[in-house]
Amino acid sequence: MTTTLQMKRRTPSLGSLPNVAGMSIVEGPTPSNLNKPPTSASSLYHTCRSVLDRLACVPGFEYYLETEFQLQNSNSSESTSSTPSDPLTKLWQICRQGLSLCLLFNTLRPDKLIKLDDISGPNNGQSAKKAVYRFIVACKEELRTSDDELFTITELNQNDTNGFVKVVKTVSTILDRLEEKGIITVRSSNRNSDPNAPKNTRDKVVMELLETERKYVADMERLQVGMLGRWNGGREEGRRFLISVEANADAPSQEQRWGQLFQSQEEAFTVYEPFCANYNQAQDLAIQENLQLQKLASMIEPSYELPSLLIKPVQRICKYPLLLGELIKSTDKEWKYYDELVAGREAVQRVTMRVNEVQRKLENAQAVEELKRRVEDWKVGLIVDKFLMSSNDAERELHVFLFERILLICKEIKDANRNLQLKGKIFITSIIQVMNNGRNGKQAWTCFIYG
Known part of the structure; x- marks a missing residue:
C-alpha cells in the first residue's frame, strides 16, 4: 500500500540554506572610497621595491x-x-x-x-x-x-x-x-609603464587577480582599523599572500607559479571557514548595534559601508576558483606549470567546499534550535520550506522540514510558547518515488511512500 502526497511550494518559513560556492550577492549603495580602483602605490610590495631603488642611490x-x-x-x-x-x-x-x-x-x-x-x-x-x-x-x-x-x-x-x-x-x-638636501638623486622608475600593460587575455586575468587582491587587502585593513583592532581577520596572512601575488605577477608569464601559490595557501585559507559561516550573524549584529556603531562612523559608516566590507571575505573566497579557471583557459597546456595551475584550482575549490559545509552545519544547528523552540512535542538536519499539501483530496498549508533521514510535517497553531505542531514524519527510506508536476513556473511534487 502506498500513500500519495502532493506538495505545492509556498514562501519559505525559516529560509533556504545558501550555497557559499555559488553565492550571488546583491549589493546596495556603497561609498566612493569602497569603489576606488586599486593602485600599486599603496602596495607594500611596490613600496619596498621603490625603497630599494632609492637605497641604490x-x-x-x-x-x-x-x-x-x-x-x-x-x-x-x-x-x-x-x-x-x-x-x-x-x-x-x-x-x-x-x-x-x-x-x-x-x-x-x-x-x-x-x-x-x-x-x-x-x-x-x-x-x-x-x-x-x-x-x-x-x-x-x-x-x-x-x-x-x-x-x-x-x-x-x-x-x-x-x-x-x-x-x-x-x-x-x-x-x-x-x-x-641634494645628497642623492633618484631617477624616476618606468617599471609600471605601458610595456607592462596586459597584452592578451591571460595578462588581463592576472591583472584582475592582482588589482582585486590589492583592493581586498586594503578593505580588510580598513575593517580592522574601523573595529579598533578587535578583529584581526587574517590581516597578516592577507598581506603576505598579496606580496606573493605581486611577485608572481611580476614574473614572465610562463614562469608564474599560481598553482603552487594557491596549493600552499590551502591550510591558511581555513581562516575563511568561521568567518563565512558566521557572516549572517555578523550582518544581523551590525544592524542591531547600528546606533552604537554610529560612534565609529568617521572610520566606517555602519549602515551601508560596514555591510559592504563584511561581505568581502565571502565574495573573495568564491572569486578565486573563477579567476584560476580563467587562467587555466588562457594558459597553454604545454607550459611547464600548467598541471600545477590545475592542482591550484582544485585546492581552492576544496576550500570553498569546506567553507560551504561549515556554513551548512552551523545554519542547520541554528534551524534545529529554532525548531525546538517552535514545535510542540519536539523529539527529534535540513531544508526548510512551506507547502500546500494535499492528501486524500484535502489540501492545507503545512511546514515541511527535510533532514538527512527524515521529513517532518508541521502545522501552525496558536500558542503563546509554541506555534508549530508536529503532524507527521516520513522516513526517507520509505519514499518510493518523487514526481515533479510543476507547470508554468510553479513548483509542485507528488511523493509516493509506503503506508
Missing part, C-alpha cells in the same frame, strides 16, 4: 644590495615571505643587519654621527641589535622623530609585517631628507 649602500650579501644573510633570520626574492624580504634582511640603517643615517651628515667602531660585522646578532638601537636613538635625538613614528627592535626582528611597515616609513623619511 645612497653612497656605499651597494654592499647591502649585492646578491652575495643577500645569499649570505638569507638564513640569518626567519623567512618573511613565501617568495624569497620579493622586495619586502630583501629590504627586511637589509634593515635587520643594523649597520645598513646606521650607514643610511650617517649619509644625512648629521651633527653627531653614529659611532660604529665597536660594532662587528652584520652576521653578529647582538651587534646588529646594538646598531639598530643606536639608529633609533639617533633618530630621536638628531631628527626629533617621535616614538609613535619610530619602530622598535622587536618590531624589526619579529615576523610581522605590521611592525615592518613602521620600519619602511622610517627609512622612506630619511631617504626623503637625503633627496631634499
Whole structure:
C-alpha cells in the first residue's frame, strides 16, 4: 500500500540554506572610497621595491644590495615571505643587519654621527641589535622623530609585517631628507609603464587577480582599523599572500607559479571557514548595534559601508576558483606549470567546499534550535520550506522540514510558547518515488511512500 502526497511550494518559513560556492550577492549603495580602483602605490610590495631603488642611490649602500650579501644573510633570520626574492624580504634582511640603517643615517651628515667602531660585522646578532638601537636613538635625538613614528627592535626582528611597515616609513623619511638636501638623486622608475600593460587575455586575468587582491587587502585593513583592532581577520596572512601575488605577477608569464601559490595557501585559507559561516550573524549584529556603531562612523559608516566590507571575505573566497579557471583557459597546456595551475584550482575549490559545509552545519544547528523552540512535542538536519499539501483530496498549508533521514510535517497553531505542531514524519527510506508536476513556473511534487 502506498500513500500519495502532493506538495505545492509556498514562501519559505525559516529560509533556504545558501550555497557559499555559488553565492550571488546583491549589493546596495556603497561609498566612493569602497569603489576606488586599486593602485600599486599603496602596495607594500611596490613600496619596498621603490625603497630599494632609492637605497641604490645612497653612497656605499651597494654592499647591502649585492646578491652575495643577500645569499649570505638569507638564513640569518626567519623567512618573511613565501617568495624569497620579493622586495619586502630583501629590504627586511637589509634593515635587520643594523649597520645598513646606521650607514643610511650617517649619509644625512648629521651633527653627531653614529659611532660604529665597536660594532662587528652584520652576521653578529647582538651587534646588529646594538646598531639598530643606536639608529633609533639617533633618530630621536638628531631628527626629533617621535616614538609613535619610530619602530622598535622587536618590531624589526619579529615576523610581522605590521611592525615592518613602521620600519619602511622610517627609512622612506630619511631617504626623503637625503633627496631634499641634494645628497642623492633618484631617477624616476618606468617599471609600471605601458610595456607592462596586459597584452592578451591571460595578462588581463592576472591583472584582475592582482588589482582585486590589492583592493581586498586594503578593505580588510580598513575593517580592522574601523573595529579598533578587535578583529584581526587574517590581516597578516592577507598581506603576505598579496606580496606573493605581486611577485608572481611580476614574473614572465610562463614562469608564474599560481598553482603552487594557491596549493600552499590551502591550510591558511581555513581562516575563511568561521568567518563565512558566521557572516549572517555578523550582518544581523551590525544592524542591531547600528546606533552604537554610529560612534565609529568617521572610520566606517555602519549602515551601508560596514555591510559592504563584511561581505568581502565571502565574495573573495568564491572569486578565486573563477579567476584560476580563467587562467587555466588562457594558459597553454604545454607550459611547464600548467598541471600545477590545475592542482591550484582544485585546492581552492576544496576550500570553498569546506567553507560551504561549515556554513551548512552551523545554519542547520541554528534551524534545529529554532525548531525546538517552535514545535510542540519536539523529539527529534535540513531544508526548510512551506507547502500546500494535499492528501486524500484535502489540501492545507503545512511546514515541511527535510533532514538527512527524515521529513517532518508541521502545522501552525496558536500558542503563546509554541506555534508549530508536529503532524507527521516520513522516513526517507520509505519514499518510493518523487514526481515533479510543476507547470508554468510553479513548483509542485507528488511523493509516493509506503503506508
